Amino acid sequence: xxxxxxxxxALIVIGDEILxxxxxxxxxAQVASWLQVQGIRLAEVRVVPDVQETIVAAVxxxxxxxxxxxxxxxxxxxxxDITVDAVAAALDVTVVVHPEARAMLERYYASxxxxxxEARLRMARVPEGxxxxxxxxxxxxxxxxxxxxxxxxxxxxxxxxxxxLTGTLExxxxxxxxxxxxxxxxxxxxxxxxxxxxAHAQCQIGSYPFFRExxxxxxxxxxxxxxxxxxxxxxxxxxxxATAGFDFTPGGI
Amino acid sequence: xxxxxxxxxALIVIGDEILxxxxxxxxxAQVASWLQVQGIRLAEVRVVPDVQETIVAAVxxxxxxxxxxxxxxxxxxxxxDITVDAVAAALDVTVVVHPEARAMLERYYASxxxxxxEARLRMARVPEGxxxxxxxxxxxxxxxxxxxxxxxxxxxxxxxxxxxLTGTLExxxxxxxxxxxxxxxxxxxxxxxxxxxxAHAQCQIGSYPFFRExxxxxxxxxxxxxxxxxxxxxxxxxxxxATAGFDFTPGGI
Numbered sequence: 001x002x003x004x005x006x007x008x009x010a011l012i013v014i015g016d017e018i019l020x021x022x023x024x025x026x027x028x029a030q031v032a033s034w035l036q037v038q039g040i041r042l043a044e045v046r047v048v049p050d051v052q053e054t055i056v057a058a059v060x061x062x063x064x065x066x067x068x069x070x071x072x073x074x075x076x077x078x079x080x081d082i083t084v085d086a087v088a089a090a091l092d093v094t095v096v097v098h099p100e101a102r103a104m105l106e107r108y109y110a111s112x113x114x115x116x117x118e119a120r121l122r123m124a125r126v127p128e129g130x131x132x133x134x135x136x137x138x139x140x141x142x143x144x145x146x147x148x149x150x151x152x153x154x155x156x157x158x159x160x161x162x163x164x165l166t167g168t169l170e171x172x173x174x175x176x177x178x179x180x181x182x183x184x185x186x187x188x189x190x191x192x193x194x195x196x197x198x199a200h201a202q203c204q205i206g207s208y209p210f211f212r213e214x215x216x217x218x219x220x221x222x223x224x225x226x227x228x229x230x231x232x233x234x235x236x237x238x239x240x241x242a243t244a245g246f247d248f249t250p251g252g253i
Numbered sequence: 254x255x256x257x258x259x260x261x262x263a264l265i266v267i268g269d270e271i272l273x274x275x276x277x278x279x280x281x282a283q284v285a286s287w288l289q290v291q292g293i294r295l296a297e298v299r300v301v302p303d304v305q306e307t308i309v310a311a312v313x314x315x316x317x318x319x320x321x322x323x324x325x326x327x328x329x330x331x332x333x334d335i336t337v338d339a340v341a342a343a344l345d346v347t348v349v350v351h352p353e354a355r356a357m358l359e360r361y362y363a364s365x366x367x368x369x370x371e372a373r374l375r376m377a378r379v380p381e382g383x384x385x386x387x388x389x390x391x392x393x394x395x396x397x398x399x400x401x402x403x404x405x406x407x408x409x410x411x412x413x414x415x416x417x418l419t420g421t422l423e424x425x426x427x428x429x430x431x432x433x434x435x436x437x438x439x440x441x442x443x444x445x446x447x448x449x450x451x452a453h454a455q456c457q458i459g460s461y462p463f464f465r466e467x468x469x470x471x472x473x474x475x476x477x478x479x480x481x482x483x484x485x486x487x488x489x490x491x492x493x494x495a496t497a498g499f500d501f502t503p504g505g506i
Contacts, residue, residue: 016459019295020430021285022474023461025278028300032274042272044307045300047281050459054297077440078460079447119443154462177273187330190372194332206269206303207331208276209407221275 004225007172008043009035010062014073014083015153016049026155027072034162039171040068050074055086063090063148068169073153075140077119083150084143088127091145098126101141108139134164173225178234181253182246185209186218192240193220200233202226210253219252257478260425261296262288263315267326267336268406269302279408280325287415292424293321303327308339316343316401321422326406328393330372336403337396341380344398351379354394361392387417426478431487434506435499438462439471445493446473453486455479463506472505 011031017023025047032042043066048054055074063069074083088095101124102116109116123140126132133142133149135157142161143150151161182189186209197205203224210217220237224230234250241248264284270276278300285295296319301307308327316322327336341348354377355369362369376393379385386395386402388410395414396403404414435442439462450458456477463470473490477483487503494501 013298016457016476017461017474018281019285019298020428020476021282021287021289021295022430024282028271029274029277032272034274036274042274043302045266045272045298047298047300049296076460076462078443079450080457080459114438117440117443120440122443123440154464156464175273177275185367187370187373187376190331190370190375197332204269204333206333207329208270209329211407211409221270223269223273 005172006225007040007068007170008066009040009068009070010043010066011045012055012058012062012069012071013045013047014050014055014071015047016080018047018073019049027151027153027158030155030159031070031072031162034166036174038166038169039174040169041175050080050082052082052086052089055083056090059087059090059148063146066147068147068149070149070151072151072158075123075143075150075152077122077140081122084125084127087143087145087148087150091127091148093128095125096128097121097124098130098132098143101126101132104132104141105139133161136160136164175223175225176227176230177221177223178230178250179252180220180222180234180237180241181217181249181251182220182241183215183217183253184246185216189218189220189241189244189246192237192244196233196237196240199236200224200229202229203233205233205237217253221252258425259478260293260321260423261319262293262321262323263296263319264298265308265311265315265322265324266298266300267303267308267324268300269333271300271326272302280404280406280411283408283412284323284325284415287419289428291419291422292427293422294428303333303335305335305339305342308336309343312340312343312401316399319400321400321402323402323404325404325411328376328396328403328405330375330393334375337378337380340396340398340401340403344380344401346381348378349381350374350377351383351385354379354385357385357394358392386414389413389417428476428478429480429483430474430476431483431503432505433473433475433487433490433494434470434502434504435473435494436468436470436506437499438469442471442473442494442497442499445490445497449486449490449493452489453477453482455482456486458486458490470506474505
């Protein structure tokens with residue numbers, strides 16, 4: 001693959017609990033950070049409720065426009081876990097019980113002295129043709145079909161599934177970033193940032209203001225897939241800040 | 254308005270920093286919780302990068318399909334703050350400097366002994382026809398045009414803008430919720446939950462598993478706009494749990 005091919009992914013976070021404000025999502029940041037390391041850019045996230053037609057619409061909007069698609073949430077044993085049905089409907093395939101998933105669940109529940117009930121067997125249901133994503137935290141696996149990866153909603157279980165996927169997805173040159181921090185209002189240096197970005201077409205510069213210890217400041221994050229371009233932009237920015245009389249902290253504040 | 258009219262809102266979180274995993278979003282949960290109190294349901298969230306055409310597409314996809322639309326992020330003074338331009342493009346109106354916003358910024362920067370530079374004046378730009386949302390934390394206001402509300406990305410500034418909007422948006426009967434907690438795997442009670450939900454059409458039941466103190470458990474959240482229906486569903490659930498021999502904790506664990 002060409003080194004400058006950019007791989008993108010979309011994430012669908014499924015669950016009424018996020019949209020009600022009851023649960024603070026942790027999966028967006030965790031999936032985003034993991035994708036960065038794989039050389040894949042998270043290009044869009046949608047948070048949708050436990051409503052099949054809404055999930056189907058999001059899956060169909062995103063699965064063809066990105067290299068990879070991920071979902072979190074809705075693969076458990078209860079009636080509000082409808083991700084598998086929604087993805088199967090989006091792909092127009094049936095839902096089947098995956099024999100290996102069934103065997104995993106049988107072993108898991110036997111190991112803790114429980115039976116594989118009808119509700120638990122729901123966690124072995126997959127869209128026809130799907131493979132499993134191992135889950136070392138509990139019996140129920142994640143599910144992979146085509147470019148779609150269905151993962152758990154509980155963050156530490158999602159983390160285990162991401163570990164299992166590490167290194168299995170083709171990515172591009174990772175986006176690398178360096179940060180310069182300044183104890184100054186970002187509006188003071190807005191012109192400098194704009195000029196530096198304009199002069200370095202292969203870099204993007206983000207400005208992230210903060211208010212700490214009673215003072216305003218900002219971190220400027222320069223991102224690029226090209227290490228030399230990044231270094232050059234950092235040099236230009238530091239020179240411009242120094243010339244204008246601003247103190248700055250390489251690495252960020 | 255009819256009491257059973259359901260008001261919905263969509264939120265667009267704008268910013269590369271969320272999609273890179275650098276910043277953990279706090280605005281989804283804060284906007285969601287605030288909307289609940291206003292009697293408005295957060296029906297969908299999209300997280301999009303600082304790319305004008307992507308923001309425009311999201312604005313146009315969501316502004317007509319919900320009663321209200323909110324954005325967070327991208328209204329600061331730097332080159333990567335493009336929310337105003339994107340919303341203006343989506344609405345096909347021009348961007349103008351709002352005289353009142355300009356006056357607010359002049360007063361604010363005078364009060365801290367600074368000048369209103371060209372970069373800072375960017376924060377007075379609005380889509381033509383827009384009103385301001387007061388910001389008591391810093392000089393730069395939020396912006397309201399039609400059903401679109403543009404707010405800051407920095408969570409404590411967003412919080413101040415939500416305060417300013419409190420009570421100004423028409424909502425419906427708020428969705429009320431009660432929680433029952435159980436120290437048991439949710440798969441044990443999946444059938445009970447399904448039956449209770451089926452018997453109470455005006456209630457939704459969510460099941461939220463957790464793993465704490467070395468034990469698995471779950472909270473079951475029943476939501477309804479009808480207080481009597483909610484109470485009846487809670488009674489049915491508690492009876493069913495007791496009959497099946499499960500200990501449970503009203504109010505949740």
